[in-house]
Amino acid sequence: MQLAVWTYEGPPHVGAMRVATAMRGVHYLLHAPQGDTYADLLFTMIERRSARPPVTYTTFQARDLGKDTASLFQNAARDAVERFQPQALLVGASCTAELIQDDPAGLAANMKLPCPVIPLELPSYQRKENWGAAETFYQIVRHLADTSVRPAPREGRRPCVNLLGPAALGFRHRDDVREIRRILDLLGIDVHLVAPLGASPEDIRTIGAADFNIVLYPEIGDEAARWLDKTFAQPAIRTVPIGVGATRAFINEVAALAGVDPALALDDPSSRMPWWSRSVDSTYLTGKRVFIFGDATHAVAAARIAHEELGFTVCGLGCYNREFARDIRIAAKEYGVEPLITDDHLTVEEAIAAAAPELVLGTQMERHIAKRLGVPCAVISSPVHVQDFPARFSPQMGFEGANVIFDTWVHPLVMGLEEHLLTMFRDDFEFSDAAGPSHLHGHSKPEPVLAPAGDIVMTAEAAPAAEGDLGWTAEAERELRKIPFFVRGKAKRNTEKYAGEMGLAAITLETLYDAKAHYAR
Numbered sequence: 416m417q418l419a420v421w422t423y424e425g426p427p428h429v430g431a432m433r434v435a436t437a438m439r440g441v442h443y444l445l446h447a448p449q450g451d452t453y454a455d456l457l458f459t460m461i462e463r464r465s466a467r468p469p470v471t472y473t474t475f476q477a478r479d480l481g482k483d484t485a486s487l488f489q490n491a492a493r494d495a496v497e498r499f500q501p502q503a504l505l506v507g508a509s510c511t512a513e514l515i516q517d518d519p520a521g522l523a524a525n526m527k528l529p530c531p532v533i534p535l536e537l538p539s540y541q542r543k544e545n546w547g548a549a550e551t552f553y554q555i556v557r558h559l560a561d562t563s564v565r566p567a568p569r570e571g572r573r574p575c576v577n578l579l580g581p582a583a584l585g586f587r588h589r590d591d592v593r594e595i596r597r598i599l600d601l602l603g604i605d606v607h608l609v610a611p612l613g614a615s616p617e618d619i620r621t622i623g624a625a626d627f628n629i630v631l632y633p634e635i636g637d638e639a640a641r642w643l644d645k646t647f648a649q650p651a652i653r654t655v656p657i658g659v660g661a662t663r664a665f666i667n668e669v670a671a672l673a674g675v676d677p678a679l680a681l682d683d684p685s686s687r688m689p690w691w692s693r694s695v696d697s698t699y700l701t702g703k704r705v706f707i708f709g710d711a712t713h714a715v716a717a718a719r720i721a722h723e724e725l726g727f728t729v730c731g732l733g734c735y736n737r738e739f740a741r742d743i744r745i746a747a748k749e750y751g752v753e754p755l756i757t758d759d760h761l762t763v764e765e766a767i768a769a770a771a772p773e774l775v776l777g778t779q780m781e782r783h784i785a786k787r788l789g790v791p792c793a794v795i796s797s798p799v800h801v802q803d804f805p806a807r808f809s810p811q812m813g814f815e816g817a818n819v820i821f822d823t824w825v826h827p828l829v830m831g832l833e834e835h836l837l838t839m840f841r842d843d844f845e846f847s848d849a850a851g852p853s854h855l856h857g858h859s860k861p862e863p864v865l866a867p868a869g870d871i872v873m874t875a876e877a878a879p880a881a882e883g884d885l886g887w888t889a890e891a892e893r894e895l896r897k898i899p900f901f902v903r904g905k906a907k908r909n910t911e912k913y914a915g916e917m918g919l920a921a922i923t924l925e926t927l928y929d930a931k932a933h934y935a936r
């Protein structure tokens with residue numbers, strides 16, 4: 416048992432739903448208790464799809480358990496095939512149905528249904544959503560790909576590729592695909608197939624006709640790509656083009672594999688991020704401490720952008736999907752931070768508080784955590800809420816994605832001039848610390864009333880990172896407030912650590928300066 420309030424990922428059958436919903440001509444029969452249809456809302460409300468997901472639930476109830484749940488499943492299969500006439504049927508069980516062991520695969524096989532049936536074995540108590548999506552996509556490809564289909568001879572035709580991984584409910588998948596298609600077009604490369612997003616079983620049958628694969632989202636596409644490499648000798652590009660550096664590397668790799676000239680794509684005039692981040696306006700970004708958490712692919716990409724392209728200091732890096740922990744460990748080593756591999760949001764909250772960052776890049780969970788800690792935050796990865804399925808074009812990949820990322824990450828920060836004014840005029844009604852950034856007026860918090868000099872006060876409001884239970888004299892706290900707010904958290908932590916080591920009962924003005932001198936040595 417694990418006490419869980421928030422979960423970063425759903426059960427694996429939600430991953431399977433994401434693949435089925437992304438595709439055309441596929442139906443998913445899910446053996447599940449009444450109530451599991453809640454998952455429909457993820458697609459109709461968060462992703463705002465206009466059609467119900469292609470999922471039939473058996474929705475058994477308590478009274479069904481005394482009867483024959485297996486025939487319930489078979490009747491539902493018959494009805495679903497008759498009504499939706501899919502080109503392929505996925506069958507599987509949700510967590511509860513897994514316990515009653517009805518064997519959807521065997522039951523469907525006995526029925527001789529008029530379309531291919533793809534059984535899904537998704538261990539709900541060991542695995543999660545991303546794994547479920549990867550496994551489902553892999554099983555679909557393995558069952559439906561026609562192994563006799565091979566690429567046409569290269570003479571006289573443009574190279575062609577498959578884009579693997581985009582799915583329903585994916586963070587910016589819709590727009591990433593559009594941006595990558597644009598880049599491939601500049602390179603003179605055709606897209607044979609995007610899958611699972613928009614693909615039908617018939618499309619999957621011809622997946623072997625592409626020259627190579629591009630794995631856009633390894634969490635979902637890599638398993639299938641490995642099988643395709645083994646079966647069709649289709650190599651795969653695994654560089655994820657998020658960020659300018661990664662996009663350039665991606666273009667060069669794709670061009671080399673396809674045997675085309677990368678120049679036109681590399682010189683894309685729509686790439687504004689390098690100039691924006693070099694411009695003098697961005698000088699104040701240098702060295703800002705950023706904490707990054709999300710799925711491994713987006714977190715690693717974000718760390719590279721933060722470090723190489725924006726001049727931030729990565730002060731924390733982690734992911735919630737253990738299957739890709741290795742990528743995080745390698746990247747964390749590069750930035751000299753401890754990798755954080757956990758799906759416990761309380762552990763993430765503790766790590767963020769301890770690192771005292773000036774910006775958090777994370778998921779919807781980190782938005783809440785950052786809000787509680789009073790730290791600016793931007794979203795870089797699933798799980799996300801409805802606002803991260805925007806109406807406007809908002810990719811993360813390619814040069815346009817880098818433009819979007821620059822704006823998104825810099826927006827929650829206080830602009831340079833205002834940061835300066837906040838420090839200079841901290842008692843001003845408009846530019847006081849508590850007023851918050853002017854473009855995010857909703858952030859305002861009332862300033863705590865300071866106790867008279869000499870009293871010992873607790874400084875819960877003074878900085879995001881509260882460590883230990885040491886009391887601060889009002890005089891010391893007033894001095895602490897003179898330190899610019901973006902480094903105040905660190906100064907406070909260091910002082911408390913120093914006072915703890917020295918065995919002091921309270922922090923005075925003198926302690927503050929002693930600690931400063933101590934850490935300056």
Ligand code: SF4
Binds near residue numbers: 450510
């Ligand atoms: S079967 Fe799984 S997903 Fe469905 S309600 Fe039970 S625990 Fe939740």
